[in-house]
Amino acid sequence: MNWLYEVRWSPYAVGIGIGVLSWFTFLLSKKPIGCSTAFARTSGMLAKIFKGSKINEQPYYKEFKPVVDWEWMLVLGVIAGSLISALLSGDFSWQWIPGKWAAVFGSGIVLRVAVAVAGGILLGFGARWAGGCTSGHGISGTLQLAVSSWIAAVCFFIGGIITAYVLFHLIGA
Amino acid sequence: MADTKNVHQNKTGSTTLLAGLLFGIIFGFLLQKGGVTKYDVIIGQLLLTDFTVVKIMLSAVVTGMLGIYFMKTMGWVTLYPKAGSVGKSVIGGLIFGAGFAVLGYCPGTIAGAVGNGYLDALVGGLAGIILGAGIFAALFPKLRKGILSKGDFGTATLPSVLKVNDWVVVIPAVLIIAALLYWLESAGL
Numbered sequence: 269m270n271w272l273y274e275v276r277w278s279p280y281a282v283g284i285g286i287g288v289l290s291w292f293t294f295l296l297s298k299k300p301i302g303c304s305t306a307f308a309r310t311s312g313m314l315a316k317i318f319k320g321s322k323i324n325e326q327p328y329y330k331e332f333k334p335v336v337d338w339e340w341m342l343v344l345g346v347i348a349g350s351l352i353s354a355l356l357s358g359d360f361s362w363q364w365i366p367g368k369w370a371a372v373f374g375s376g377i378v379l380r381v382a383v384a385v386a387g388g389i390l391l392g393f394g395a396r397w398a399g400g401c402t403s404g405h406g407i408s409g410t411l412q413l414a415v416s417s418w419i420a421a422v423c424f425f426i427g428g429i430i431t432a433y434v435l436f437h438l439i440g441a
Numbered sequence: 442m443a444d445t446k447n448v449h450q451n452k453t454g455s456t457t458l459l460a461g462l463l464f465g466i467i468f469g470f471l472l473q474k475g476g477v478t479k480y481d482v483i484i485g486q487l488l489l490t491d492f493t494v495v496k497i498m499l500s501a502v503v504t505g506m507l508g509i510y511f512m513k514t515m516g517w518v519t520l521y522p523k524a525g526s527v528g529k530s531v532i533g534g535l536i537f538g539a540g541f542a543v544l545g546y547c548p549g550t551i552a553g554a555v556g557n558g559y560l561d562a563l564v565g566g567l568a569g570i571i572l573g574a575g576i577f578a579a580l581f582p583k584l585r586k587g588i589l590s591k592g593d594f595g596t597a598t599l600p601s602v603l604k605v606n607d608w609v610v611v612i613p614a615v616l617i618i619a620a621l622l623y624w625l626e627s628a629g630l
Contacts, residue, residue, distance in 0.1 A: 274474070279496035280622075282475035286497065287504025289467055294509055294518045297460050301468060303549035304574070311575030327585070328578035337453050338461035343552045345465015346472065350556030353473035362558045366480035366545065369561075381565040387544025388551075388569015389576065394540050395548055396577035397589070398533025399523050402547040405534075406498055409523055411505035413599040413610055416525020420534040425487075427538020432487035435542060 275357040290408060299338055300412070302404030304395035306343040308332045311392075328396075372440035398423075469553050478553035480545035480561070487542050492630045499618050510611045520598065527592025544569065 271277070286301075293299050312334025316323045323329055354360035365375045373379060395401040398420045400409060406424060409417020469478075475497050476482045485491025512518040541547055544566050546554050551570065554562035599614075600607045 276476050277474040279475055279493050280500045282471050283497040283500025283502075284504045285471045286468065286501035287506075287508065289464065289471070290501070290505040291508040291512065293464050295512060297457065297464065298518075299461075300521050301464070303547075303552065304570075307548055307570045308574040308578060311571045311578060314571065315575060315578075326578060326582075328581040332578075335453055336458065338457050341458045341461030342465035342468065343549070345462040345467075346469035346549060346552035347556040348462075349466035349469025349471075350473040350478050350553035351469075352466070352556075353470045354478075354557045357474075359473070360558050362560060364560045366484075366559070366561065368481040368484050369545070380561050384544055384561045384565025385569040385572075387540050387542070388566040388571075389573035390536055390540030390569075391544050391547065391566075392540070392570035392573025392575075393577045394533050394535070394537030394573070395570075396533075396574050396581075397584075398530055398537055399525065401537065401549065402498075402541070403549040405523065407501050407505065408521075411502045411509060412520045412522050413506070413607075413614065414520075414522035414525070415594055415597045415599060415602060416523050416530045418599075419525060419527075419530040420537075423531050423534025424538045424541060427535040428487040428541040429489065429538075431539040431542035432484060436484075436488055 273356050275359045286407065287411070290411065297338060300404065300408035301342065302339055302400060302408055303343050303346070304392070304401040304404060305332055306337075306340040307392055308396050309334050309337065309340055372436055394427075468549070469556055472550055472553040473557060477550050478546075478557045478559070480554070480559070483547070483550065484542070484545050492625055496622060496625065499622055503615050503618050506611055507615060510607050513607065522596040522598050524596045525594055526590055527594075528588040528590065532588065540573070 290301055293301055308328070309332055312323055312329045312332070316334055323334065351360065364377045365380050369380060398405065400417065400420060402421075402424060405417040405420040410421050472478050476493055477497060482491055482493050486494035509518060509520070513520060544551070546562055546566055548570060551562045551566050555567065600610045603610065
C-alpha cells in the first residue's frame with residue numbers, strides 16, 4: 269500500500285480514478301459530481317442568520333435551498349480527503365503564500381488574501397451565472413456530452429488563460 | 442415514514458448525506474494526489490506551463506463518459522445535463538475563468554486546498570466564493586429573464602442535437618481526447 273503514501277500520482281491515474289468515482293455517484297446517488305451549489309447554499313444559510321427566514325422566499329434560494337445536501341457533504345468530504353492524503357504523504361503544511369504568487373507579487377499576506385477574496389467573488393459569481401464549475405461543467409457535464417458544459421468549460425479556460433496572462437505577464441512583469 | 446419521499450427529493454436524508462461525504466473524501470484524496478489542490482499547479486495550467494489540470498480532467502472525462510454511456514445504454518442510469526444558453530454559459534464561463542486565474546483555485550480544489558493547509562484558500566478564497574454566490578443570488582431575479590435566457594439551448598447533449606445514437610458521438614469524442622492527450626505527452630507538456 270506504499271502508493272497511498274506517495275506525494276503525487278500520475279495525472280492519468282487520478283483522472284481515471286475520478287472518472288470511475290463518477291460512475292458510482294451516478295449509479296448509487298443519482299448525482300453528478302459538482303461543487304459550486306454548496307457555496308450558493310452556504311451563502312443562503314449565512315444570509316438567513318442576518319435576514320431571517322424571508323431568505324427562503326428569494327427566487328434563487330427557492331431553487332437552491334439553503335440546506336446541507338449531498339453536494340454540500342461532498343465538498344466537506346473533499347476537505348477531509350485532501351487532508352488525509354496530505355497527512356499520509358507528509359505533504360501537509362500551513363502556508364499563506366503560494367510559491368508562484370510570491371515570485372511575482374511578493375510574500376505580503378494582506379495583498380494575497382485581498383486578491384484571493386476578489387478572485388473568489390468572481391469565481392462564485394461566475395460559477396452560479398454559468399450554472400456550474402470545473403467539476404460540475406468541466407468534468408461531469410462534459411462527460412455527459414452536455415452542450416452547455418462544453419461551452420462553459422471552454423470559456424473557463426479562455427477566461428482563465430487571458431486573465432493569468434494579464435496578471436503574470438502584464439501587471440506582474 | 443410519511444415524509445420519506447419528501448426527504449429523498451430534497452436529497453437531505455442521512456444515507457444520502459453520508460454517501461456524499463464518502464464520495465467527497467475519495468474525490469478530495471484524488472485531487473490532492475493529483476497536485477491540483479495547489480495554486481502553483483493551477484496557475485501553471487492557466488499560464489500553459491504545466492498541463493496537470495487538463496490531463497486529469499480529460500482522462501476523467503474519457504473514463505467517465507465510457508462508463509456512464511455504457512450504463513445509460515444498459516438502462517442503469519439517467520443523465521443530468523445542465524441547462525445553458527449563450528448568455529449563461531459563455532458570459533458566466535468567462536467570469537468564472539477570470540476568477541479561476543485571480544484566485545488560483547476552483548470551488549472543488551479550494552476545498553482540497555483548505556485540507557492541504559493553504560490559508561489563502563481558507564481565509565480569502567472561501568469567503569469570496571460564498572460572497573460571490575450570494576451576490577449572484579441577489580441579482581438572479583433581474584438576470585434570469587434577461588441575459589441568462591439569451592440564446593437558450595436548454596439541456597441539449599451533443600447526441601440529441603445531432604440526432605444520432607449516443608455512441609456515434611462517444612467513440613469519436615474518446616478518440617479525439619485520447620489523441621490530444623497523446624499529443625500533449627509527445628510534445629513534452
